[in-house]
Amino acid sequence: MSNLINNETINILYKEIAKVIDNSKRNIVAAVNSEMVILYWNIGKIIKTEILQSEKAEYGKSVISDLSKDLTKEYGKGYSQRNLFNMVKFFETFQDEQILQTLSAKLSWSHFVKLFYIDDDLKRDFYTTMCINEHWSVRTLTDRINSMLYERTAISKKPELTIRNDLKQLNDKNKMTTDLFFRDPYVLDFLQLQDTYSEKDIENAILADLEKFILEMGRDFAFLGRQVRITVGNKDYYIDLLFYHRKLRRLVLIELKLGEFLPEHKGQVELYLRWLQKNEMNEGEEPPIAIILCASKNDEEIELLEVDKSGIHVGQYLTQLPPKELFQEKLHKAIERARDSLASREIE
Structure with a gap:
């Protein structure tokens, strides 16, 4: 009887401790990811402001190439020339540090690489918001971009103010409109x-x-x-x-x-x-x-x-x-037609 109670107690304790360990591991991974994202942003900022925008701008590429070699030798392959330019693009795209702090806790560097190559600000905001709210993996985000989800969603055919308001409502109040669905x-x-x-x-x-x-x-x-x-x-x-x-x-x-x-x-x-x-x-x-x-x-x-x-x-x-x-081409024409139709109704 004593052994049975002892085994049950150990099993309960094991489950409680395992839960604490698992939660802690997830928190550590999230914290490391957030720090890495902010680190890359800061590196991009330094390269952009001190190399690419200085009087030495014409030497920018060669400087970054040499910098990449030194950083890679000391810190590993994460500092390739291509990745350094990605960091610059990252800083150029997400310049608001306060917004970055919020996003870095929810998105990985791989997510950001997909997002900052979307040139349209509104489209990027859509994918960023949906990615966070629906907990997309990097693969899912890639599939959604490749299948042109934004252009296929009813919200893309609405005025810019409506799109931004609907995204804000989803972000701030976790409330989705049918146009986003x-x-x-x-x-x-x-x-x-x-x-x-x-x-x-x-x-x-x-x-x-x-x-x-x-x-x-x-x-x-x-x-x-x-x-x-x-x-x-x-x-x-x-x-x-x-x-x-x-x-x-x-x-x-x-x-x-x-x-x-x-x-x-x-x-x-x-x-x-x-x-x-x-x-x-x-x-x-x-x-x-x-x-x-x-x-x-x-x-x-x-x-x-x-x-x-x-x-x-x-x-x-x-x-x-x-x-x-x-x-x-087909989707862009459909968006133009829908917006023209909305505009003509407002005039009437």
């Missing part, structure tokens, strides 16, 4: 669908690779069910996919359409939303929203139907990512 198009290339497929095939593929689908939608997305039955009167209907978004604090239904978006889809999904609001919405939650994922859509038709006023977002899905240049 909705995308168009949705990139579902990871589903590996064949040339011929049905709506059921898409649904099955999403559920088979739910982790990647949720990563495309956002990490606060939680799966609730498929083919969720609702009954209106004596008639049954089925919601393709039902999720919950924690930051939005609302149910999100997804309706999958194999072909193009049709006006009648709006009425169908409005019915589902009203049923969910009446029967499934909990106290403190926002009204449910819907995403209709379709193979193609007519933007003018969607605008005339005013589907957004019903809490419905219509997004095209891509089962294959097109060539980057073509994709980039």
